[in-house]
Amino acid sequence: MASKINYNQIKKELSSSYKKAIQRDGLILAKQILEESKSKYVEEIENHPVSKELNEGPEGENLSDTLAGKENLFAFIGFDINRRPVKELTDLVKNNTFLEKKMIFDEQKLELKFNVNTPSLDEIKMVTPLPFEGGVSWVKGIEDGISGFGYYVYGKFFKNSRSKKGIQSKNKVRSLAYRPVKYMSELYNQFIKGLK
Numbered sequence: 001m002a003s004k005i006n007y008n009q010i011k012k013e014l015s016s017s018y019k020k021a022i023q024r025d026g027l028i029l030a031k032q033i034l035e036e037s038k039s040k041y042v043e044e045i046e047n048h049p050v051s052k053e054l055n056e057g058p059e060g061e062n063l064s065d066t067l068a069g070k071e072n073l074f075a076f077i078g079f080d081i082n083r084r085p086v087k088e089l090t091d092l093v094k095n096n097t098f099l100e101k102k103m104i105f106d107e108q109k110l111e112l113k114f115n116v117n118t119p120s121l122d123e124i125k126m127v128t129p130l131p132f133e134g135g136v137s138w139v140k141g142i143e144d145g146i147s148g149f150g151y152y153v154y155g156k157f158f159k160n161s162r163s164k165k166g167i168q169s170k171n172k173v174r175s176l177a178y179r180p181v182k183y184m185s186e187l188y189n190q191f192i193k194g195l196k
Contacts, residue, residue: 053073057081068176
C-alpha cells in the first residue's frame with residue numbers, strides 16, 4: 001500500500017530542526033564572544049593606572065597622577081592595608097556578567113539577539129564605598145574628586161591609620177587638590193559599545 005508524503009509536515013520539521021541548530025550554534029558563539037569581551041574588560045580594568053596603583057597597596061607610586069604624582073592613592077583613600085579593592089571590582093564583573101537565557105530569533109533576517117547582564121555603573125558605585133564616607137563610592141570619587149588632599153599626610157608608618165601610611169592632619173599641609181581622572185565610566189562604556 002502506497003503511503004502519502006506530507007510535504008508540509010516535513011518542511012515544518014526541517015524548519016524546526018534548522019531553527020534549533022541556529023539557536024544552539026548561535027548560543028555557543030555568543031557565549032564565546034561574551035567571554036572574550038569580558039576577559040578584555042577585566043584586563044583593561046586591571047591595566048588602568050588607577051588599578052595598578054591601588055594594586056601596589058600603600059607603598060605604590062602615584063601612577064594615576066591624581067595626587068600630583070606624589071604620595072599614594074591607596075593610602076589617601078584610606079583602604080585597610082589588607083584590602084584589595086581592584087580584585088573586589090573585577091570579581092564583581094567576572095561573577096555578574098553573563099548571557100541571559102532568553103534569546104530572540106528573527107527568521108526573516110536569520111538574526112539572533114541576546115541580552116547580556118552586567119553590573120551597571122550605578123551598581124558598581126553601590127558596592128565600592130569609600131572607607132570613611134558611607135554611601136559615597138571610591139570609583140565615583142576617582143572620577144569626580146575626593147576631598148581632603150590638602151590635609152593628607154603620607155609617611156613611613158602611622159599606627160592608627162587603616163593603610164598604616166596615610167592620615168588626615170587637622171591643619172592644611174598643601175594647596176594642591178586631588179585631580180580627577182576617567183576610570184570605570186570610560187571602561188564600562190567601551191565594554192558596552194564593543195558588545196553592540
